[in-house]
Amino acid sequence: MDDASFPTAGAADATSQTERVIASLREMVLRGDFRPGERLAELTLVPRLGASRTPVRLALDRLAHEGLLEPLPSGGFRIREFAIADIWDAIEVRGVLEGTAARLAAERLTDADDLSRLQQCCRDIERLDSSNAADVARYVEIHDRFQEELGRLAKSDILVRTIESVVGLTFAVSVSSVLGDAESSERSQTALIALEYHRAIVDAIEHRQGTRAEDLAREYSRMARRNLVRAAQDKERFRHVPGASLIRMPAGHSSR
Amino acid sequence: MDDASFPTAGAADATSQTERVIASLREMVLRGDFRPGERLAELTLVPRLGASRTPVRLALDRLAHEGLLEPLPSGGFRIREFAIADIWDAIEVRGVLEGTAARLAAERLTDADDLSRLQQCCRDIERLDSSNAADVARYVEIHDRFQEELGRLAKSDILVRTIESVVGLTFAVSVSSVLGDAESSERSQTALIALEYHRAIVDAIEHRQGTRAEDLAREYSRMARRNLVRAAQDKERFRHVPGASLIRMPAGHSSR
C-alpha cells in the first residue's frame, strides 16, 4: 500500500510511462504546482512530464476519477478546489469505512492467530519514542500496516477498494496530523491515546464485538479529524502538507 | 460479420465516441457477452464496438476502475468474476454509506422544508399498487430519487461520489430484488415494510436522530441483501438480472 501518503519520489522507477506520468502529475498537483480551478491543457503538460499526449491523457482521466481533477463540460479537466469541509467529510467517510472493516473483521474472525499481525503493530507502536520526531514517520507506516491488515481480516475486496478510493482525498493529513503537528508533550499524550485505540480495536475484534470495534475505529479517525482543524490553524506549517494548496482557506468559517 | 448485432441499443445517443463505447462495453459485460475470467483483447473489441483502439482502451480503463474488469500484471484486462459474497459485501458497503448519508442529513438539517422531497417520495410509494407488476419499476425510480435526495441533504460531495463508486457493483439486484422477484402476496408485504422504512428514515432525520437514521438505512439495505440470496435461488429468473453472468454460482443449491 504505497498510496500517496507522502510526496515520495517513487515516481522515478515506474515500469510504464503511464504509471510514471500518473505519479508525477499527482505529485505536482498535490505539491501545488497549479492553482485550484486552473485548467490543465494536455499540451502544456507534455513537455513538463516528458511523455506524449497519450499517457498524459490517461493520467488526467485517472486523477479525475481519484477526485483531484474535475472534468469540464466542454472537455478537458481543471484542478479541483476543496473546502476544509470536504476534507473533513473525506476523513469521516474513511473512518466509517475503516469502522466497517473493523466490524467485519470481528464478525468474520475464525482463528485467533489471525490477530497476530495486528498485535505486532501494537507492540511496534509501543516501542516508539514519541519524543523522537523521526518516529512519527514510522508510526505512520505502522498505522498503514494496521489498516491494511484490518482490510485483510474484513475479507472483502470491495470494501478495501472503496477505502482506497477515499484515502487519496484525505491528503495524508489524517495520519500525519495525528502526531506530526503537535508539541512534544502533547504528542506523547496523543501517541498514548492512539496506542490505546489500537489495542482496544484488537481486543474488540478478538471478542467478536463488532459494534464496539466499529465505533472505536470511527472515533479514532475523528481524533485525526479534530487535529486537522488545529493543524490548519498553523498555516505556515500546513503549507507543507501535500495537497494543502488545493484547500480553500475560509476567512472565518468555524466548524460546520 | 453481421453488422446488425451492434450493441447500440441503449447507448445510441452519446455525445462522444468514448462515452458511447464505455456504455456499450459496460452493457455487453453486464449482459454476459463475455465469460468471467476471459481476457479482453483490444483489437477484438474494435470491430464489435465500431471505434478505434483509443476510445476502446479508455473504456477498458474506466470499467477496470469501476470494478467490472481487473487489470492483468502483464497488461490488458480480463472480466472479473464475482462470488455471491462479493455482491453481498457490495450491498453491505452501500448500506453503510447510505446510512452515513442519512445520519449526516439528520445532523446537518437546517430547514424542515428541505424534507419535502423525501416526503413526496413517501407519498409516491404510498400511491403505488403493489399488486401491479409495472409499478415495481416505478418503485425503483422513486427509491433512486429518495437516495439521491438523501445524498443532497448529506451535503457531502465526497460521500455521494463514494456511494456512486459502489452502486455499480450491486448490479441493481439490491433494488429490483426488493420487490421484483417475490410472489404477489409477499410483494405487497415487502412494499409495506419498505414504505415504513422510508417514513421512519424521514422521521428520524426530521428529529435529528442521526444514529437512528443511520441504522434504519443500513437495515433497509439488508432487506434487499437478504432478498438477493432468495432471488439467486430462482436461477432461471436470475439470469436476466444485469451482471448475473459475472457471478460464480455455488455448486448446487446447498448453502442454507
Added chain:
DNA sequence: GCGGGGCGCATTGTATACAATCCAGGCGTC
C-alpha cells in the same frame, strides 16, 4: 457605440502507425 456574426486559433477527441514486450511453439543439443 454597441451588438451580432463570422473567421481563425487553440485544444480536445479520434485514428493509426510504430516500438516494445510477452508468450508459445519448435528445434537443437545434452
Added chain:
DNA sequence: GACGCCTGGATTGTATACAATGCGCCCCGC
C-alpha cells in the same frame, strides 16, 4: 527424451498525425 534457447507472432504501450469542435477576438453593420 527432456530441457533450454531462439525465433515468430500477437498484443499492449507509446507517439504522432488528423479531424472536429468550441472559444475568443475582430470586424462589419446598424
